[in-house]
Amino acid sequence: xxxxxxxxxxxxxxxxxxxxxxxxxxxxxxxxxxxxxxxxxxxxxxxxxxxxxxxxxxxxxxxxxxxxxxxxxxxxxxxxxxxxxxxxxxxxxxxxxxxxxxxxxxxxxxxxxx
Amino acid sequence: xxxxxxxxxxxxxxxxxxxxxxxxxxxxxxxxxxxxxxxxxxxxxxxxxxxxxxxxxxxxxxxxxxxxxxxxxxxxxxxxxxxxxxxxxxxxxxxxxxxxxxxxxxxxxxxxxx
Numbered sequence: 001x002x003x004x005x006x007x008x009x010x011x012x013x014x015x016x017x018x019x020x021x022x023x024x025x026x027x028x029x030x031x032x033x034x035x036x037x038x039x040x041x042x043x044x045x046x047x048x049x050x051x052x053x054x055x056x057x058x059x060x061x062x063x064x065x066x067x068x069x070x071x072x073x074x075x076x077x078x079x080x081x082x083x084x085x086x087x088x089x090x091x092x093x094x095x096x097x098x099x100x101x102x103x104x105x106x107x108x109x110x111x112x113x114x
Numbered sequence: 115x116x117x118x119x120x121x122x123x124x125x126x127x128x129x130x131x132x133x134x135x136x137x138x139x140x141x142x143x144x145x146x147x148x149x150x151x152x153x154x155x156x157x158x159x160x161x162x163x164x165x166x167x168x169x170x171x172x173x174x175x176x177x178x179x180x181x182x183x184x185x186x187x188x189x190x191x192x193x194x195x196x197x198x199x200x201x202x203x204x205x206x207x208x209x210x211x212x213x214x215x216x217x218x219x220x221x222x223x224x225x226x227x228x
Contacts, residue, residue, distance in 0.1 A: 032215050034216065036219070041224075042221055042222075043118075043120075043204055043219040043220050043221045043222045044204065044206075044219040045219070046216055046217075046218065046219075049215075049216050051215070090157065092157075094215050095170075098169065099162055099169055099170040100145050100147055100162055100206075100208045100210065100215055100217055101147065101159050101162055101170050101172075102147075102149075102157075102159065102206075102217060103159070104156060104157035106156050107156065107157075
């Protein structure tokens, strides 16, 4: 069965500092992995996706993630945090089979300090 | 192209009542999925519809039901509401071509049960 684990429910960084949000996956098949961001009182916005085409995936707003099969990881990074990056971030894996069902991690709330 | 729309955005109901939530997917998307988001349980998959057929169902009681119409619009219904049904209900649509599987989420319907 597919699952994802997000380490750190709360992460705080200073503006301009590196953002690193951790996600580890468990999958019995080659995974389809996603990062979503949720701002207060809004839905989920797709940041980026991994679909086996390339291990380093670039997304919107300067975010990127690297798929590492040996570490079963798909960590999200951004070189320089901006105040507007403060939000909750979710890692997700597509379930196996003919379905679009996503299995989400528990989320990481990112705070950006001035 | 317009995004996923959900109506209503906010809803207050009383225990024992029933409620119907509506979702209009992105034009051309045939797959619609529903998720429940609560602080305690996080993001949980409710069900998925594709071409008017339920393709997948999560682990929720039978009080939760849904349907999809020929224009891909979807509704979900919750009967005999309980306090624990208070949540943000998110709808997502997917184009599902080329093996990409990404889902685009609407802003959600915030349901409060009193």
